[in-house]
Amino acid sequence: MKTSNVDILVIGAGILGVASAYWLSRLYDCSVAVVDSAPVPGAHTSSRNTGVIHRPYYLDPTRKKVFARTSLASHPLWEALAAKGRLPWKPVGTFNVAVEEDEVKTIEKYRRWGLENGMSESELDLLNAGEVKTLEPEVRCKAGLLSKTDVSVDFGVFTRYLWGVAADLGARFLGGHRVLKVADRRGLVETEAETATERTTIRSKLVINAAGGGSLAIAHSCGLAGGLAALNFRGEYWVVDEPFASRVTSNIYRPPSFPQYPFLDPHFVVRADGSRQIGPNAVAVPGPYVYSGVGLRQLPGFLSRPVAPKRKLLTNADFISLLVGEWRSSLSKKVMCGRVQKFVPGLRPEMLNRRAVFGVRSSVVNREGFVPEAVLRTGAASIHVINFNSPGATGAPAFSALVVQRIRSEGMLAGFRQKIGVPGIPRWDFDTLLADLGRP
Numbered sequence: 001m002k003t004s005n006v007d008i009l010v011i012g013a014g015i016l017g018v019a020s021a022y023w024l025s026r027l028y029d030c031s032v033a034v035v036d037s038a039p040v041p042g043a044h045t046s047s048r049n050t051g052v053i054h055r056p057y058y059l060d061p062t063r064k065k066v067f068a069r070t071s072l073a074s075h076p077l078w079e080a081l082a083a084k085g086r087l088p089w090k091p092v093g094t095f096n097v098a099v100e101e102d103e104v105k106t107i108e109k110y111r112r113w114g115l116e117n118g119m120s121e122s123e124l125d126l127l128n129a130g131e132v133k134t135l136e137p138e139v140r141c142k143a144g145l146l147s148k149t150d151v152s153v154d155f156g157v158f159t160r161y162l163w164g165v166a167a168d169l170g171a172r173f174l175g176g177h178r179v180l181k182v183a184d185r186r187g188l189v190e191t192e193a194e195t196a197t198e199r200t201t202i203r204s205k206l207v208i209n210a211a212g213g214g215s216l217a218i219a220h221s222c223g224l225a226g227g228l229a230a231l232n233f234r235g236e237y238w239v240v241d242e243p244f245a246s247r248v249t250s251n252i253y254r255p256p257s258f259p260q261y262p263f264l265d266p267h268f269v270v271r272a273d274g275s276r277q278i279g280p281n282a283v284a285v286p287g288p289y290v291y292s293g294v295g296l297r298q299l300p301g302f303l304s305r306p307v308a309p310k311r312k313l314l315t316n317a318d319f320i321s322l323l324v325g326e327w328r329s330s331l332s333k334k335v336m337c338g339r340v341q342k343f344v345p346g347l348r349p350e351m352l353n354r355r356a357v358f359g360v361r362s363s364v365v366n367r368e369g370f371v372p373e374a375v376l377r378t379g380a381a382s383i384h385v386i387n388f389n390s391p392g393a394t395g396a397p398a399f400s401a402l403v404v405q406r407i408r409s410e411g412m413l414a415g416f417r418q419k420i421g422v423p424g425i426p427r428w429d430f431d432t433l434l435a436d437l438g439r440p
Contacts (some may be wrong), residue, residue: 001198001199001201001337002198002199002200002201002364003200003201003202003203004200005202005203005204006031006032006033006172006202006203006205007031007032007204007205007206007416008024008029008030008031008032008033008204008205008208009034009035009189009191009202009204009206009207009208010032010034010035010036010093010206010207010208011036011179011182011191011207011209011210011211011215011218012032012034012035012036012209012210012211012212012214012215012417013034013035013036013038013040013041013042013043013159013173013175014036014041014042014044014045014159014165014210014212015042015046015155015158015159015162015213015392015396015398016210016212016385016388016396016399016403017034017036017208017210018034018041018042018159018162018166019161019162019396019397019399019400019401020208020210020274020400020403020404021034021163021166021171022165022166022169022171022400022424023400023401023430024171024404025166025169025170025171025405025429026166026169026422026424027315027404027418027419027422027430028339028413028416028417028418028419029377029416029417029418030416031170031172032166032171032172033171033172033173034163034166034171034172034173034174034204035173035174035177035179035191035193035202036173036174036175036177036178037176037177037179038175038404039175039176040160040175041116041159041163041173042155042156042158042159042160042163042173044253044288044359044360045213045359045360045361046155046156046158046159046214046339046360046393047124047154047155047159047357048235048291048358048360049359049390049393050237050267050269050279050280050390051152051153051154051155051269051271051272052092052094052136052150052151052152052153052251052269052394053075053078053150053151053152053153053394054071054147054150054326054391054394055071055072055075055094055114055119055123055147055149056068056071056072056113056114056117056118056119056342056391056404057096057110057111057113057117057119057145057147058096058110058113058114058126058253059071059116059117059391060112060113060372061113061116061117062197062371063372063373064372065373066373066374066399066402067373067374067392067395068113068117068118068401069117069118069283069395069398070218070394070396070398070402070437071117071391071393071394071395071398072117072118072119073395073397073398073433073436074394074395074396074397074398074399075149075151075394076427077232077397077398077425077428077433078151078153078158078394078397079151079322079427080425080426080427080428081158081161081162081272081397081428082153082158082424083426084425084426085161086273087153087154087157087158087161088150088152088153088154088157088273089151089153089232089241089272090152090270090271090272090274091149091151091152092150092151092152092154092250092251092270093148093149093150093248093250093251093305094145094147094150094250094251094253095132095135095136095139095144095145095146095147095148095250095251095253096144096145096147096253097132097139097142097143097145097252097253097254097343098109098141098142098143098144098254098256099140099141099142099254099317099343100142100305101142101341103142103254103255104142104143104175104254106128107126107144107145107255108145110145110255111124111126111145112229113358114147114362116161119147122148122152123147123148124145124146124147124148124282125145125146125148126143126144126145127143127144127145127146127366128143129141129142129144130268131144132144132146132368133248136248136249136250136252137247138244138247138248138344138345138346139343139344140220140344141343141345142310142347142425144352145202147252150251151361152251152269152271152272153272154271154272154273155393155431158247165424165425168251168320168399169424171424174193174202174395175347176195177193177194177195177200178193178194178195178359179191179192179193179211179214179218180192180193180194180199180357181221181224181393182207182209182218182221182222182382184207184222184379184380184381184382185380185381186381187205187380187381188203188204188341188381189203189204189206189207189380189382190202190203190204190260190344191203191204191207199316202394203425204215205381205415206381206382206383206385206406206407206412206413207381207383208382208385208403209382209384209385210385210388210400211251211385212230212362212388212402213232213287213288213360213361213362214229214287214288214291215384215385215386215388216230216362216364216386216387217230218227218384219377219384219386222379223379224377224379224384225375225377225384225386226306226364227308227309227366227367228309228365228371228375228386228387229307229308229309229310229362229364229365230288230362230363230364230365231284231310231362231363231364231365231367232284232285232286232287232290232360232361232362232363233263233282233283233284233285233326233360233361233363234282234283234285234290234330234358234359234360234361234362235279235280235281235282235283235358235359235360236279236280236281236330236336236355236358237269237277237278237279237280237355237356237357237358238277238333238336238337238354238355238356239275239276239277239352239353239354239355239356240268240275240276240277240278240347240351241329241351241352241353241354244347244348244351244364245275245276245344245351245354246276248268248270248276248344249270250270250395251267251269251302251433252267252268252343253265253267254267254343254345256301257322258318258319258322258342260318260334260369261319261322261370262363262370262372262389262390263322264360265283265339266278266279266280266329266336266339267279267280267340268340268343268347269345274377277350277356278336278337278340278347279336279338279356280358280359281326281329281330282322282361283326283327283330284323284325284326285360287360288360288362289360290360291358291359291360292358292416306368308404309365309366309367310365311367312367312368312369313365313370316348323404333349333352334349336352337349337351337352359389361388361389362384362415363387363389364386364387368381371387373409374386374387374388374389374392374399375387376406378406378407381412383403383404383406383407383412397428397433397439398433398436400436402434402436402437403432404411404430
């Protein structure tokens, strides 16, 4: 058994873990390491998503207040990072279109939410059917809400670039290490991990669990979040062939068919590289890294323990209907295409000849249903970020700052000396960001 020591260990090299490592390395004179099962940062959810920096027009300002505030505050930080690193930054805007009459009220509500969440009047245009068709001739709808400042990026590229900045500040990466368990004791945390050839015990004074789909299991190993369980859903995408693809120039979304659940219906997306895709659906799978396979054989893993928090959902007819519909979208390209044809009628199944990268969303539930926000749980010398889902990547710079502020306020960073005058990314100012997040 190999042993190594570090002051602060971050579990998970996705965008949240890397952003946390950046803040800690910039603000404190301490050793920071990030451990991940993948060989490079950002290999899982951070590279397997829609790739949109969302504006918070569709987020309920009451139920999803933190996601909304961090998404709003992070937008200029992402723009500054893209400028510094010359990273892909494609302002395309997003239409949310009402296909049915009752959806018109939904997009009107979205506009109110956007303004309440801090967006400006100039960012959001409520358009009638003719105005939408003028801007997007292939789109059919009753009305549409245009969020002008949505941007298409590659979050995997952003994650790896930000990691390079953190590494320049002294952070180190332990890739290819799968975390097995965490023994959380005040003053010393022992994290056991394994590679293909050996086991390692990493001793640290503090652990930040930002392991995405694996974070709840790690929290459970520390005796935390016992009333929560995870359900995993794979999002699948298809690439749209030219020449039709380029006829749509913006992201096209539709209000979800099941708004009580944290899933959007498939949409038409313009990627940062200029390609177009449709997706995702939400196929039930047994774990956070199940990128292939579909069918009833997946159910035993999907229903794994703890079962009690899942029971109410699994006896709900609407939820079962959603599961069946999403499975059908996975099994049939025609069915998937048909969902998007409702607002882009010119799309045809024969235009979808190549699958894109799949990702998995791990959604946390309790006895009442899906948990709407990210959850923070603290142990003796650890903090665990659970349910950090979409639009998590959008808000990661600001949310990670809140995580650092939380552990600072609880005295977990008291033993580390703060750095003074350390250069960082322009506009990424910790204290200014916290002040912005604190404003109503």
